[in-house]
Amino acid sequence: MSDKNSVPDKKPDPAQTLGERLAERGVSRRSFLKFASYTASIMALPPTAATAIAQGLANARRQSVIWLSFQECTGCTESITRAHTPSIEDLIFDFISLDYHHTLQNASGHAAEAARETAMKENAGEYIVVVDGSVPLKDDGIYSTIAGISNLQMLEETVRDAFAVIAVGSCATFGGIPGANPNPTGAVPISEIITDKPVINISGCPPIPEAMTGTVAYLLSFGAIPELDHLGRPRAFFGEAIHDRCYRRPFYERGMFAKSFDDAGARQGWCLYEVGCKGPVTYNACATLKWNGGVSFPIQSGHGCLGCSEPGFWDLGGFYKPLSTAKNDPLKWAAGAAAVGAAVGAASAMAARNLRKKSLKAAAAAAPKAAAEEKE
């Protein structure tokens, strides 16, 4: 694969196709086909889809993308821009016309907003909106504004003529940290606001770069949305639980568990369930695609999965609390319940004793009468 830095950079011609652009950057047809096969493979598509992706991508025109950043930490941008090696994913990222992105664009202030408005006007119905960050709704959304516009207003306005909406990161997909209890800004995910068109959710804190580039490649190749799960996430990346693909899984079955981080068991690859791993309920491709070019992933580096690609992962009851434990404090009503139980039990026993006394009295009173009657 060629080094993108080996070719002098120049602004792509809007009429240029991706195939032409890659050829210009020195990417061979063979490398391109390898990438198409790789993308088809990681998205669990049939082998024939590789050709379709290659053709689709080669003929794709420069795609306008508007990237909106709301209540977020920029970790998602860090993830997508930190490819491990100069790769075709990078080139696709370079190839798309990123018309608006706070962190990456040169323009600022009014010029930045003007770029967004121009992109919307010139590419109406064709541009992709990528959103990272949640949207605050409390108090008319005053907790996050850009150029004096609330996030809600900017989102609704930008999405109106979009071809597709991709929510990246756990804040945009499920509310993330801003939406965690007690959610002071009334933060909501994008899918709660945009209900008239499909929202592709690529969750994770941050998401795996390949999940983002793979989804964009799919959109560019097929002009359609990939198969999604019940949470709106591409099934190709979020179809399986991390636990099911984890290399530590056999130790779970054998009952061999690390007792603390970096103990002998943890180093030998024993299961991290006991130290709070959320792998069994987390759906993501970390255990298969891994991070940093397939080098490792959190569980491999010795830390349990936090469940960052699942809704409400901050409020799951603690990162280091095993999944089988009760959430919060299950005994908070126990003392009160015991006191009530004891009181009701004592009252019930006293009532039974009184009833017994009354019955005995009645029997005693009736006895002489009965004896007298018998005499008669």
Add this chain to the structure above:
Amino acid sequence: MMELLEFARGPALTFAIAVFIGGVVFRIVSLFMLWRTRDSTANRAHEKPVVIAALREIIRRMWPESVYKQRTLFTAINGYVFHIGLALIVFFLLPHILFFQDLLGLYWPHLPNNVIYAVSIITGVSLIAALIMRIANPAQRIISTFDDYFSWLVTFLPVITGIVATSHLGARYETLLGLHILSVALLLVWLPFGKLMHWFLAFVPRSQTGAPMSHRGAQL
């Protein structure tokens, strides 16, 4: 469905534990505070100390008398199979031990998950056999009430949902785990108010029979 698991691990379990504790305390207090008539009869020559007499009766009733053995041997053995099975599952699967550790601060060694899985299958089959025996035997069927069947159900549900959750069968793991915890919550809520209260009271009537019998000279 993460919401189901959250509900099960959170409010459902907190509520169930409160009802369980309140209910068990209620049953025990209301039983032990009842009036007990003093036995004023004279001690017999060979009377055993109260504790020994009670223990003897508890142990004696752990196996059928020879006259009944032929008819009740399967029921007795089957009873042991699922009781021991349930104890192994509840107290020796690591996720369960972690639950108790979080609740009570106690920790003890566990068995491999695969072993517990096999025990669960045996226990499930044994419970089904117990139900079939109950239905198939006319006498048992006649004396069976809602309490018997419902107590069986709330015992069986955690076993079967545990097996299904471990096998990842039919639904996503978080949904199955949520259902498993909810089935345990149902068991805890029902336990104090039905025949499952024998968790705590099984040996009380045996002692209550054994000690006075010994005092009155019965040779058991």
